[in-house]
Amino acid sequence: MVAVVSDYDKIGGAPTVREAVDRFYTVVLDTPDLKPYFDGIDMARLKRHMVMLLCSVLGGPEVYEGHDLADAHRGMGITDEHYDQVGDILVTVLRDLGAPEEVVGNVVTVLGQVRGSIVEKPAEAAG
Numbered sequence: 845m846v847a848v849v850s851d852y853d854k855i856g857g858a859p860t861v862r863e864a865v866d867r868f869y870t871v872v873l874d875t876p877d878l879k880p881y882f883d884g885i886d887m888a889r890l891k892r893h894m895v896m897l898l899c900s901v902l903g904g905p906e907v908y909e910g911h912d913l914a915d916a917h918r919g920m921g922i923t924d925e926h927y928d929q930v931g932d933i934l935v936t937v938l939r940d941l942g943a944p945e946e947v948v949g950n951v952v953t954v955l956g957q958v959r960g961s962i963v964e965k966p967a968e969a970a971g
Contacts, residue, residue: 851947852904858895860941861902865894867937878929881920901954902947914961927963931955 852861869891872878882890899906910916931952938948 850903851950852899852902854947855902855938855941855943857904858899858906860943861895861898861904864934864937864941865891865898867940868894868934871933871937872930875929875933878926881922881926901951912961913958917962917964920964922963924959924963927959 855861855864869887873882873887893908893910896906896908896910900908934955935948935952938951943951
């Protein structure tokens, strides 16, 4: 029987996920277009939720128990452009930490799957 190794284990487990989240938010908060989304946010709490979410996405033992992604992002006005920026930052951080391309690809797939729950489409202009 062949043991199945999760993406979580492939990147080094919890320590790597925590490091990825720390690096991710350092870059996001240093990005002028993205920083305003985080004004007034409890970053320690947000980081804990992101660690749980990323662990869950990667097949780790942690279970994400935060808000539904659509509920958590509703009313924030997140654009496709900003969503892409955030996704690119996450992918870069994972690669910088040595994540295999297979793992990065799986994360990109999940980013595509949840885009519709996070990005808000602008209201149609009344004409």
